[in-house]
Amino acid sequence: MNDDHDEFDDDEDELPQGPSKSQIKRDKLALQALAERLAAMPRAELERLKLSEATWIALDETPRIKDPRARGRHWKRIANLLEREDMEAVRQLMEGAEExxxxxxxxxxxxxxxxxxxxxxxxxxxxxxxxxxxxxxxxxxxxxxxxxxxxxxxxxxxxxxxxxxxxxxxxxxxxx
Known part of the structure; x- marks a missing residue:
């Protein structure tokens, strides 16, 4: 019986360990907060990022969205688009702005x-x-x-x- 238990433990160790659901949610929320900060920045600074056309369109739509629930969905949309962007360049831009x-x-x-x-x-x-x-x-x-x-x-x-x-x-x- 001990042997069966040891086999089960070995199988558990071989399962791929990815980020937890909580970590994924924290990452998504951080991207949404980043989307809000980017939308508030001057366009001249953002142009250095070489963002995709879809991201630019979403950022340009931001001022027209007034409803808080729609705005929340909008931040999620921009966050999803940002996942496909060069995050190192975004990080450097934000660090420069914070400085x-x-x-x-x-x-x-x-x-x-x-x-x-x-x-x-x-x-x-x-x-x-x-x-x-x-x-x-x-x-x-x-x-x-x-x-x-x-x-x-x-x-x-x-x-x-x-x-x-x-x-x-x-x-x-x-x-x-």
Whole structure:
């Protein structure tokens, strides 16, 4: 009887082991999420992928689909089409887009930090910013900081927004 049991175990080991149903479902859901992200990207970036005509047609149809259930089916359709595409190129494009997004977020947070420092600390932070960006219009910066300090005390958002825009433009000029 032990021999029969051993034979059964050997047969089990020889069965091909593919991905589980759960893994297949996770992969499909990941492709659907990727389809949504691709559809939101600018066409100029997507054109580097050399996608098939069927995939382009499906991506171009996306803005016309309003119903949430239809949109869900649409993402599944695009995901199925993406399975036939060069996924390495898609992966590289997405990594590049994510890296640019991280850089943009970091830059935004840095600008917010400068704005908060300038409003909170005043002249010491002003001196630090001028040291980092010597080409800045100091007069305009001082005026904007003073106005932002007054508006912050009064609970008004206008001057702090203007200060943020000025800081962004100044940093853009420095980076160029």
């Amino acid at each position: 640019r997004e991280r850089e943009t977020n970091a830059r935004h947070h840095a600008l917010e930090g400068w704005r908060e420092r300038l409003i909170g600390e005043g002249d010491p932070a002003l001196a630090d910013f001028i040291e980092q960006c010597p080409a800045v219009d100091r007069q305009q910066l001082r005026t904007l900081v003073r106005a932002a300090q007054r508006d912050t005390e009064r609970g008004r958002p206008d001057a702090p927004r203007k200060l943020f825009r000025f800081l962004r433009e100044t940093m853009d000029a420095v980076d160029s």
